[in-house]
Amino acid sequence: MSIKSFAAKLFASYIRNKIDKWASNPVETQKKVFSELIEKAKHTNFGKDHDFSGIRSHSDFTKRVPIRDYEELKPYVEKMLAGETSVLWPGKPLYYAKTSGTTSGAKYIPLTKESMPTHINAARNAILCYINDTGKSGFVDGKMIFLQGSPELDEKNGVKLGRLSGIVAHYVPGYLQRNRMPSWETNCIEDWETKVEAIVDETLKEDMSVISGIPSWVQMYFERLIDRTGKKVGEIFPNFNLFIYGGVNYEPYRAKFESLIGRKVDSIELFPASEGFFAFQDRQNEKGMLLQLDSGIFYEFIKADEFYEEYPKRLLLDEVELGVNYVMIVSTNAGLWAYNVGDTIQFTALKPFRVIVSGRIKHFISAFGEHVIAKEVEEAMKVAVSKTNAAISEFTVAPQINPEGDQLPYHEWFVEFEEEPEDLNKFAEIIDRSLQDQNSYYLDLIDGHILQRLKITKVPRNGFQEYMKSIGKLGGQNKLPRLSNDRKIADKLYEII
Missing domain, CATH: 3.40.50.12780 (ANL, N-terminal domain)
Incomplete structure (x- = not known):
């Protein structure tokens, strides 16, 4: 010693x-x-x-x-x-x-x-x-x-x-x-x-x-x-x-x-x-x-x-x-x-x-230390909708920590569209850029190749209603969380999708 x-x-x-x-x-x-x-x-x-x-x-x-x-x-x-x-x-x-x-x-x-x-x-x-x-x-x-x-x-x-x-x-x-x-x-x-x-x-x-x-x-x-x-x-x-x-x-x-x-x-x-x-x-x-x-x-x-x-x-x-x-x-x-x-x-x-x-x-995503909050994802969606011809009825966000193959992790956005954008890839890019502009931790993770750009998963019409019904929270004052730090909602949505 x-x-x-x-x-x-x-x-x-x-x-x-x-x-x-x-x-x-x-x-x-x-x-x-x-x-x-x-x-x-x-x-x-x-x-x-x-x-x-x-x-x-x-x-x-x-x-x-x-x-x-x-x-x-x-x-x-x-x-x-x-x-x-x-x-x-x-x-x-x-x-x-x-x-x-x-x-x-x-x-x-x-x-x-x-x-x-x-x-x-x-x-x-x-x-x-x-x-x-x-x-x-x-x-x-x-x-x-x-x-x-x-x-x-x-x-x-x-x-x-x-x-x-x-x-x-x-x-x-x-x-x-x-x-x-x-x-x-x-x-x-x-x-x-x-x-x-x-x-x-x-x-x-x-x-x-x-x-x-x-x-x-x-x-x-x-x-x-x-x-x-x-x-x-x-x-x-x-x-x-x-x-x-x-x-x-x-x-x-x-x-x-x-x-x-x-x-x-x-x-x-x-x-x-x-x-x-x-x-x-x-x-x-x-x-x-x-x-x-x-x-x-x-x-x-x-x-x-x-x-x-x-x-x-x-x-x-x-x-x-x-x-x-x-x-x-x-x-x-x-x-x-x-x-x-x-x-x-x-x-x-x-x-x-x-x-x-x-x-x-408050609801958040910080699976990688990014501290993304509801206001930031809502603002990012607002920007994307305003810059495209899209219309949405509902959305929520979850981290994908263990993607298939050699992919980097990412944020997965589950979106129910009323009208889909002409270019879904551009729509996702606008959202991602807005998030980077608002949140320096998320920007660092993207720049550092810890995370890849977010991905959008389309939810079928009335899919979120089916989800809320499945957990006994359809109607009333119940609200879908804008984002969560786990995949409990995401996994349920995949059953519906």
């Missing part, structure tokens, strides 16, 4: 003990976080507008601070972007994490000097918990690759901005720099195909032990390695035994990955977002990820089936139950207040609190 590997085990034990202290005292930990957040922000614009000085309890907070999503918080963010200070949090943010917006372009999520370390520490602690849990630390002597966005950042009124993964690249600790790949130069390549080829060039002869990234992107890297060598990934990298991922569900990819690697490898699931690093898998044999309660994030939970009520109950940790879908609401040391992240979670354990991500409160 190397000195580095031995030291990693000691540090892992120290961090595990620290985590266990707050994890075994969750309610008090959250009360402390809540009090610190309110006290710190009471003199900000937001704190004054919502009488933070008068808040003594969670009940006071819920009366003063309504639930908001980004669009409702945007007026405050725009003041910050214009250069104002102490708007949502004291001073200026360190960065803005720029993400794809839902209704009005890009979102700019603030990252502060208090919140930035929590992102870094959580990622580090996930690996340390794995070491402590398994006793495996030899991988620290090998090379580690983190497939991420470009670390090159823009600037807006003195504040750097970029994608979260690119920002995080600036914070790789010194003890990992020698082991970390790809090189800074390769990481800055914008074109994904070019970048992957450069990563293959750099890593092919290295002793890779840890590989991390969104599964769909990592799959492309693996396929390039195999194309180049004719060997399985596990043969190319005999010491590769740990895959770290987040952003999308790994299960649809697991069998494919094991085929590409040639054997099973351990994995660590993460729950990172621009708004906060919420959870990570801390035990290999436990279902779910440990909710981060001591990271400057105060959590509230609303039952998903009550979320759209006028005054839904905002629950605290000691009020949640196992197996219930909750919308997660966060207040953070980056200046987000009663903020609806949009994710739904379920608790898999209450001692300590572990969660899985169960979906989004």
Whole structure:
């Protein structure tokens, strides 16, 4: 065992003990976080507008601070972007994490000097918990690759901005720099195909032990390695035994990955977002990820089936139950207040609190990390209809993760036409271009050849009515989901088709 590997085990034990202290005292930990957040922000614009000085309890907070999503918080963010200070949090943010917006372009999520370390520490602690849990630390002597966005950042009124993964690249600790790949130069390549080829060039002869990234992107890297060598990934990298991922569900990819690697490898699931690093898998044999309660994030939970009520109950940790879908609401040391992240979670354990991500409160497709929402597909269809002679009666969209043959995955659009367009291929092309224009994640996946252009499957006249009838939801207030992240509707439609 190397000195580095031995030291990693000691540090892992120290961090595990620290985590266990707050994890075994969750309610008090959250009360402390809540009090610190309110006290710190009471003199900000937001704190004054919502009488933070008068808040003594969670009940006071819920009366003063309504639930908001980004669009409702945007007026405050725009003041910050214009250069104002102490708007949502004291001073200026360190960065803005720029993400794809839902209704009005890009979102700019603030990252502060208090919140930035929590992102870094959580990622580090996930690996340390794995070491402590398994006793495996030899991988620290090998090379580690983190497939991420470009670390090159823009600037807006003195504040750097970029994608979260690119920002995080600036914070790789010194003890990992020698082991970390790809090189800074390769990481800055914008074109994904070019970048992957450069990563293959750099890593092919290295002793890779840890590989991390969104599964769909990592799959492309693996396929390039195999194309180049004719060997399985596990043969190319005999010491590769740990895959770290987040952003999308790994299960649809697991069998494919094991085929590409040639054997099973351990994995660590993460729950990172621009708004906060919420959870990570801390035990290999436990279902779910440990909710981060001591990271400057105060959590509230609303039952998903009550979320759209006028005054839904905002629950605290000691009020949640196992197996219930909750919308997660966060207040953070980056200046987000009663903020609806949009994710739904379920608790898999209450001692300590572990969660899985169960979906989004709104219908969506994110089988590959694209975060396509209903508004985007509806706008794309509207554009296509306006530019052709087509007329439609109904449509829905589903991901096709495992197409036949060697095809790339794609989004499948099930469309019932009143009048078919003269050129169905052009119709599909207009829809696809509109989606790319609206959603940068989808554009990246198309440009990176992770997804191919969408395909249209025609549904016969009254086909959607037959579907709704078959599930007992014909008529009334029942609505067909515009899109879904699985193929339950798609499979039923194929029976009708």
